[in-house]
Amino acid sequence: MLQEIILAGFGGQGVMSMGQLLAYAGLEENKYVSWIPSYGPEMRGGTANCSVTISDKEVSSPIITEPNTLIVLNRPSLEKFEKDMQPGGWLLLNSSLIDLEPQRQDVNVFKIPSVDIASEKLNNSRVANMIILGAYIQLIGAVSLESVVKALKKVLPEYRHDLLPLNRQALELGIELARKVL
Amino acid sequence: MVKVLMKGNEALAEAAVRAGCRYFFGYPITPQNEIPHYLAKRLPEVGGVFVQAESEIAAINMVYGAAGSGARVMTSSSGPGISLKQEGISYIAGAELPCVIVNMQRGGPGLGGIQPAQSDYFQAVKGGGHGDYRLLVLAPATIQEMVDLMGKAFDLADEYRNPVMILGDGILGQMMEAVELPSEDLSLKIPSKPWATTGAKGRTPNIINSLYLDPLELEKHNLHLRNKYEQMRQESMGETYKTEDAELVLVGYGSAARVAKAVVDQGRARGLKVGLFRPITLFPFPKDDLQKACRQANDVITVEMSLGQLIEDVRYNLEFKVPVHYCGRVGGMIPTTRDILAKIEVLANLQGEGEKV
Amino acid sequence: MITVFERPKSLTSAKTHYCPGCTHGIIHRLVAEVIDELGVREKTIGVSPVGCSVLAYNYFNLDMQQAAHGRAPAVATGIKRVNRDKVVFTYQGDGDLASIGTAEIIHAAARGENFTTIFVNNAIYGMTGGQMAPTTLLEQVSQTSPQGRDPSLQGYPIRMSEMLATIDGAVFIARVSVHNPQEVSKAKKAIKKAFELQQAGRGFTLIEVLSTCPTNWGLSPREALKWLADKMIPVYPLGVKKTPEEGEI
Numbered sequence: 001m002l003q004e005i006i007l008a009g010f011g012g013q014g015v016m017s018m019g020q021l022l023a024y025a026g027l028e029e030n031k032y033v034s035w036i037p038s039y040g041p042e043m044r045g046g047t048a049n050c051s052v053t054i055s056d057k058e059v060s061s062p063i064i065t066e067p068n069t070l071i072v073l074n075r076p077s078l079e080k081f082e083k084d085m086q087p088g089g090w091l092l093l094n095s096s097l098i099d100l101e102p103q104r105q106d107v108n109v110f111k112i113p114s115v116d117i118a119s120e121k122l123n124n125s126r127v128a129n130m131i132i133l134g135a136y137i138q139l140i141g142a143v144s145l146e147s148v149v150k151a152l153k154k155v156l157p158e159y160r161h162d163l164l165p166l167n168r169q170a171l172e173l174g175i176e177l178a179r180k181v182l
Numbered sequence: 183m184v185k186v187l188m189k190g191n192e193a194l195a196e197a198a199v200r201a202g203c204r205y206f207f208g209y210p211i212t213p214q215n216e217i218p219h220y221l222a223k224r225l226p227e228v229g230g231v232f233v234q235a236e237s238e239i240a241a242i243n244m245v246y247g248a249a250g251s252g253a254r255v256m257t258s259s260s261g262p263g264i265s266l267k268q269e270g271i272s273y274i275a276g277a278e279l280p281c282v283i284v285n286m287q288r289g290g291p292g293l294g295g296i297q298p299a300q301s302d303y304f305q306a307v308k309g310g311g312h313g314d315y316r317l318l319v320l321a322p323a324t325i326q327e328m329v330d331l332m333g334k335a336f337d338l339a340d341e342y343r344n345p346v347m348i349l350g351d352g353i354l355g356q357m358m359e360a361v362e363l364p365s366e367d368l369s370l371k372i373p374s375k376p377w378a379t380t381g382a383k384g385r386t387p388n389i390i391n392s393l394y395l396d397p398l399e400l401e402k403h404n405l406h407l408r409n410k411y412e413q414m415r416q417e418s419m420g421e422t423y424k425t426e427d428a429e430l431v432l433v434g435y436g437s438a439a440r441v442a443k444a445v446v447d448q449g450r451a452r453g454l455k456v457g458l459f460r461p462i463t464l465f466p467f468p469k470d471d472l473q474k475a476c477r478q479a480n481d482v483i484t485v486e487m488s489l490g491q492l493i494e495d496v497r498y499n500l501e502f503k504v505p506v507h508y509c510g511r512v513g514g515m516i517p518t519t520r521d522i523l524a525k526i527e528v529l530a531n532l533q534g535e536g537e538k539v
Numbered sequence: 540m541i542t543v544f545e546r547p548k549s550l551t552s553a554k555t556h557y558c559p560g561c562t563h564g565i566i567h568r569l570v571a572e573v574i575d576e577l578g579v580r581e582k583t584i585g586v587s588p589v590g591c592s593v594l595a596y597n598y599f600n601l602d603m604q605q606a607a608h609g610r611a612p613a614v615a616t617g618i619k620r621v622n623r624d625k626v627v628f629t630y631q632g633d634g635d636l637a638s639i640g641t642a643e644i645i646h647a648a649a650r651g652e653n654f655t656t657i658f659v660n661n662a663i664y665g666m667t668g669g670q671m672a673p674t675t676l677l678e679q680v681s682q683t684s685p686q687g688r689d690p691s692l693q694g695y696p697i698r699m700s701e702m703l704a705t706i707d708g709a710v711f712i713a714r715v716s717v718h719n720p721q722e723v724s725k726a727k728k729a730i731k732k733a734f735e736l737q738q739a740g741r742g743f744t745l746i747e748v749l750s751t752c753p754t755n756w757g758l759s760p761r762e763a764l765k766w767l768a769d770k771m772i773p774v775y776p777l778g779v780k781k782t783p784e785e786g787e788i
Contacts, residue, residue: 020187020358027187027360035187036357039213040296060444061437062357063298063516154187205620231620235613236646243610243643247617250604251584255617273607379602379618381582381625389596390604 001031001056003142004064006081008049009073009094014129017155018071019050021133024151025143026054034062047076054142069140070107071132073114075100090139092132110135112177118170127170134174145171185360190325190350191216193361194284195224197332198256200363202370203282204230205255207244209237211263212296213352214286218258238263242270242283249279250390252378254336258284260352261294261302264310271345272311275407276392280339282332283317284348286355287487289514297514298352298437300487306349307465307495314404316411318346319464321435325359327462333364338417340373342410349464351487353437353516411466420468421460424450425475428457429533430526433472433496434485435461438510438517442485445522452523454530469499479504481529485517486510547571549580551600558665560753560760562717563591566659567598569723570628573731574601577738583626584618586611588640590632591665609640612647615654626737627654633674634664637699644703644745651708651742655733658699658745661752662771669755673697676774681755696774700747704780710742712780716749716772718764729779741783749775 005022007015019035026033037050051064068089072078075098085091087106096115112135114128137145152167188196195217198206206221218234225232235241241257248255259267264285274281287302289295306319318338322328328350335346379388394400424446425431432442439460449456459475461468476482482504486492490508497506509525511517546552549571557563574580580601587595589608596603606614611629619627636644636658644656663681664670671681671688674696678687688696704712711733715726726748733744749771751763758766 023358024187027185032360033187034357034359036353039352039356057447058443059359059440060519061441061516062353062359065516065518205617207617233616233620233650235616236642239610240613240616240643240646243607243613244617244620246606246610247586247604247614247619248621249617250614251618251621253621269607270610277605379584379604380622381584382600382602383581387600388602391596393593393605 001054001142003052003054003069003140004067005052005054005069005071006049006064006067007052007071008047008077008081011048013073014126015048015071015073016050018129018133019052020155021148021151022052022054022136022143024154025147028147028150029143031055032057032059034059036062047074047080049077049081069136071136073097073129073132078102092135092139094128094132096128110139110178110181112174114174117173117177121173122166122170124166127167130167130170131174131177134171135178136174137171138175138178145175185362187358188325188361189216189356189358190328191286191355192220193325193363194328194332194348194350195220196363197329198282198336199224199228199230200366201254201333201336202372203254203256203336204228205248205253206230206257207233207235207241207248207255208257208259209235209241209263211260213288213298213355214258214260214284216355217284238266239269242267242274245281246270246274246277246279249274249281250277250379252375252380254372256282256284258286260286260288261290262292264302264305268305268311271317272309272313272315273392274345275309275311275315275317276313277390278343279345279390280336280343282335282339282346282348284350287349287351289512295514296352298487298516299512299514300351300436300438301489301491301512302349303464303486303488303491306347307467315407316414316465318342318344318414318417318466319349320346321349321462321464322354323436323439323460325354325357325361328354329361329363340375342414344410349436351437352514415466417463418466418468418471419462420471420475421462422471422475423458423460425457425459427455427478428475429455429478429480430457430529431476431479431482432456432458432485432522433461433482433492434458435464435492438485438487441517441519442522445485445519445526448519448523449526454526456526467495467499472496472499476500476504480533482506483509483522483525483529485522487516488512547575549574549583549600551598553597555598556594557591558754560751560763561591562750563659565717565723566657566726566748566750567595569717569727569730570630570657571599573727573734574626576731577626577734579626579734579738582624583628584622586615586618586627586629588629588631588635589666590635592630592632592659593666595630609635609638610643611635612640612643612652612656616647616650616652619652619654626734628657628734629654630657631659632665633658633660633662633672637673637697644699645706648703648706648709648743648745651710653737653740653742655737656745657730658747659750660699660747660775661750662696663752663755665752665755674699674775676770698775700745700780703745708743709745709781710783711736711744712747713782714747714749714775714777714780716767716777718749718751718767722777736783747775749777
């Protein structure tokens, strides 16, 4: 198993912490993991992204040039990274903010209006990223829901642990939505 | 011990604290900023001191003062900042003071870029500043190794009374990986430093100095330093991976070596007899280990994120007995396994045709 | 036999390399006497710079560090942060402090580093052979201002004490001179006060001492003392520039 994931979106959409959750969850399952952010001026204002590797083997380079999973939360990210994807990979996109159709015919696409769903069903648009992460868990199966929930406890600061149930709900919602399409 | 996920810069900083480092002087520069961020919080917790200096020049001279006073002290920076520190590093080497300097390399020259590179190799291993001197240079390839080498770096600095450089890069600084930290050893003994300036209480004054106006005296000092650098040879370290029967050996350090290691596995899967030699100390260069690893090699390829800097030392240390080729990316680009495999296959085909490369 | 005069314990018996008539010797002695009087010789660490006083580590009978050009305040910062209960001073000339080391002295003051700087201003580079310094007076001839310092070409002399006195982290800044016995006595009082304030943990202290350079000024020692009084003091007025209390020293 080798998951090479790029997660990208606007700063503040939670792509960095999504990536960290995946890395922690992988570590929880004794896999080799790495996480590396894009850094420098581009993290201010523009598109933020991070690369996460989850693998059965030692990670060679944490820098991912050809992801087999791409999670994009905004349109510039789709435009930037879609062309680099490995054929047969998974493209998960936030269709609440992306009104563009993916060009690639050789990848699996899962569109999810995560912001709308988060607002409607959970009354909190801020957990939109967790819905997508839930879908990732269901579609790829690289890490389990339980591992991600354990990871949440590490990534969320202690004083935010009251948000754990909400985040779990969002993850479960994403899993359910993805199950329907499979 | 539990493995935790940590950013390279933070793991390195914590490892420094656990190695007894209590003083840090630095100046902001990407991609090493998490080191000062972390230590600004952490050092006061252990009774240490963090100072953000007005410049890298000031920072390294603060290191000089603190090291001369017997403390375990560190500074960190990246390319342009390391250039500014060279004056102080030369003085520290000349005055024989122990300290640790971290360079999280980025692309150059000039302001260059902020993405990972290995373009400060010559600067690190050939001295860097003015005068005949060397740094001990350690080149970790994983965050775990960076953590493990931190204690060693401070120990080597004290043992040889010489600055030690940790030569990392933007990848190692910025990435998160699972890491096991050394335990916090409260009884950690830092070697006594009777030469340090602490006030001449009941003894003759101690003087920290690199000035020798008499050329005969300076020559004596230079020769003494040379002997020290010769002795450092025993500290050389390298890692081999599948080199026993390797007809082609990749040589790379740090992040580039990680990519090269993946190439070895991919090449082996295609039936190519590929191996990797990874120097862990860049000065002293692990010459004997390199030669051993390349014993059966028809070709050697350096995998580097610089424009043919490592290749010079590899050729020199192989005594020009094996053809050494270059494969690298620069400017913040990372060589890919595909690039390297392509190079290997070209060489393998040439070998097959019996041509001399 | 009664001893009426002896070498301070804080000075070694080494013969100095200073030129005849140079006032570095007096200033060394004042610093050494103050250290002796305060009884801190065994807990004092000095920093010698690059410039005429580069060899000061041979003359002070103290733990000493030799610093790179201009960097003495940074080195002293490192020393003092490690040796918080010790007395630390830098001894710097005008090229060192007011030219190449301007950033270091200003920021040491701004951080309120708790050490004392003895700033020897003789309006010229001595060690390297009489080049123009940032403190060189207008019309003053030097090797690199052979027609005399012309402000349209070489700018104006810089008053470090007045500048540093504007900084919050500096607690005591004074300019003194050593061109006659009265001023020597005042200079010593100022140096002593700076060291005492340091011992009390008050912050950054600096004493600027106007000094002669007969060799590079091209004057006899006696003429040099007069030149200092007549030419330098009008540009660099003596006195306390900043003090924690009201009143003169």
